[in-house]
Amino acid sequence: MKEEALQIRVFGLDLFNYPKFREKILGLYVNAFTTGEHAQYIPHESAESTLDEMLRNGWGNMAFAEGKLAGVLIAFPLSFDREFPRDRCPQVPVETSVYIAEVMTHSDFRGKGVASELFESFLQRVKDNYSDVVIRVWEENKPALSLYEKLGFQPVVDIIQTKYRSQNEKFEMRKIYMTKEIRRQELRS
Secondary structure, rough: OOOOOOOEEEEEEOOOHHHHHHHHHHHHHHHHHHHOOOOOOOOOOHHHHHHHHHHEEEEEEEEEOEEEEEEEEEEEHHHHHHOHHHHHOOOHHHHHEEEEEEEEEEEOOOOOOOHHHHHHHHHHHHHHHOOOOEEEEEOOOOHHHHHHOOOOOOEEEEEEEEEEOOOOOEEEEEEEEEEEOOOOOHOOO
């Protein structure tokens, strides 16, 4: 018996509608990063302030399926990413690039096309204003790496971040910046 395709609806996310969905997005954020095999410790207050800051500077998309928030993509201009190693990556035009800071998919909807739908819709929205899109991913997050490669992203540089397994136990995480050209040369500096 053929499984019916998941009906995904994508809506814009910005500073104006964020307050209405803030608690659901916060729950998705905490669940996505503090559970499962890639779990890390993130205090609730830190998660709140991180999301609030991202939406003050950026925007994104929300995906809904089966009446639930299935996924969220949040982005802002790459120039706002304080960790991007500009000096090691001169081929990326920082001033005309958009940075996808977070992609979160609810565990009930992983592997069902939610993240792909978020990306496709987002890239359509930004292609007239940005030349490139940049994303950062943990090297051990194989499903995300595979998806980003399938979507045409290429690795350009990596960094090491210190994260927490618990309130007191630190570990290092190698993150890979990947980029994709979304608009030809006319926007590039």
